[in-house]
Amino acid sequence: MASRRDVLRWGGRSAAWGLPLLAGLPADAKARSCDDPIIAANDRPLKEQAQRRGLLFGAAADRNTLEGNPRYAEAVAAECSMITPENSMKMERLRPAPKAFDFEHADWLVTFAEENGLLVHGHTLVWHLQLPGWLEEVVTKHNAERYLADHIQTVASRYAGRVRSWDVVNEAIEAGDGRGDGLRLSPWLRYLGTDYIELAFHMTRQVELNADLVYNDYGLEYEGDYFEQRRNHVLDLLAGLVAKGVPVDALGIQSHLSGDRQPNFERFARFLDDVRNLGLDIMITELDVRDRKLPADPAERDCRVADTYRAYLDVVLDNPNLRSIAVWGLSDRYSWLTEFEPRNDGKPVRPLPLDGDLKRKPAWHAISNALGG
Numbered sequence: 001m002a003s004r005r006d007v008l009r010w011g012g013r014s015a016a017w018g019l020p021l022l023a024g025l026p027a028d029a030k031a032r033s034c035d036d037p038i039i040a041a042n043d044r045p046l047k048e049q050a051q052r053r054g055l056l057f058g059a060a061a062d063r064n065t066l067e068g069n070p071r072y073a074e075a076v077a078a079e080c081s082m083i084t085p086e087n088s089m090k091m092e093r094l095r096p097a098p099k100a101f102d103f104e105h106a107d108w109l110v111t112f113a114e115e116n117g118l119l120v121h122g123h124t125l126v127w128h129l130q131l132p133g134w135l136e137e138v139v140t141k142h143n144a145e146r147y148l149a150d151h152i153q154t155v156a157s158r159y160a161g162r163v164r165s166w167d168v169v170n171e172a173i174e175a176g177d178g179r180g181d182g183l184r185l186s187p188w189l190r191y192l193g194t195d196y197i198e199l200a201f202h203m204t205r206q207v208e209l210n211a212d213l214v215y216n217d218y219g220l221e222y223e224g225d226y227f228e229q230r231r232n233h234v235l236d237l238l239a240g241l242v243a244k245g246v247p248v249d250a251l252g253i254q255s256h257l258s259g260d261r262q263p264n265f266e267r268f269a270r271f272l273d274d275v276r277n278l279g280l281d282i283m284i285t286e287l288d289v290r291d292r293k294l295p296a297d298p299a300e301r302d303c304r305v306a307d308t309y310r311a312y313l314d315v316v317l318d319n320p321n322l323r324s325i326a327v328w329g330l331s332d333r334y335s336w337l338t339e340f341e342p343r344n345d346g347k348p349v350r351p352l353p354l355d356g357d358l359k360r361k362p363a364w365h366a367i368s369n370a371l372g373g
């Protein structure tokens with residue numbers, strides 16, 4: 001049950017009476033004091049807490065970190081029920097040459113998952129980034145469909161029955177690319193036109209009968225024209241796929257959040273309703289909280305990052321079609337943000353549930369409390 005401190009912190013609900021307490025309190029992390037530590041009511045691993053709600057809890061990882069740091073591998077296996085290959089299933093890694101496949105690292109990861117009782121969320125079959133260098137030289141409008149089919153069918157059939165879900169298409173929307181439909185000018189769009197998305201889903205389903213097929217994207221949570229356009233384009237894209245009977249099962253919401261600003265929760269909740277009304281599931285696929293613009297003090301930063309996790313998960317967990325929550329790395333030691341969004345003061349970033357020594361941070365406790373709430 002939520003403590004009084006939780007209730008004050010979150011404006012949560014009283015479990016005893018089911019009444020909203022302090023219902024008018026905005027979910028504004030900045031307004032709250034960080035003096036009190038956030039302590040989880042339940043210290044069981046997150047996968048167990050998620051399972052009690054019928055959800056999976058996952059993290060992105062890869063061979064280099066898991067094999068290089070056995071304590072990290074243990075932590076991932078202990079906290080998670082699912083794993084996402086952070087890089088090892090991307091085309092750049094799988095396709096050293098036009099006719100060659102290199103499955104060494106992806107196979108290692110899937111075997112690690114199986115040996116540790118973890119499910120696998122495949123990431124990703126079709127994306128505009130991390131493509132092999134040879135692609136632009138070799139692929140043309142005339143042979144692109146063959147390359148796409150060859151790639152998808154070889155990869156998805158190799159892991160058929162061994163992945164629970166696949167990010168079939170990643171990040172196809174970029175309203176700034178100037179098209180009315182908001183589709184990104186990805187190489188695949190240039191080669192194959194807008195049909196590349198539905199083609200990719202059909203090609204995957206042909207060889208993978210059971211996995212959930214996911215459209216995955218980012219930038220869906222915040223206020224402003226940019227985000228509003230992204231939400232609307234993603235919904236239009238999904239509605240079009242569903243209307244045509246394309247085998248898409250879920251929207252993957254990456255959820256790379258910022259600790260220094262508040263999502264527009266009211267609008268985001270409506271967006272999630274719209275996704276559900278299309279008959280699609282929701283997966284949170286790459287959750288983390290950037291702390292680039294937060295104060296240097298680690299305790300203050302951790303508190304604000306934790307508040308961001310909690311407020312976001314409270315909204316997301318309200319959806320009956322939510323299937324999973326995955327973080328993009330489990331420990332601050334292995335976050336992509338170290339490279340991609342470093343702090344100006346040079347201090348290490350702290351965006352994830354465990355710290356660099358694999359100790360549970362306020363963010364872990366906040367996730368636990370959200371799952372228990």
Ligand code: XIL
Binds near residue numbers: 086170286336
């Ligand atoms: C990132 C990885 O974490 C980095 O290691 C890599 O250098 C670049 O890609 N959205 C996605 C992920 O869908 O694949 C990205 O992963 C992060 C943003």
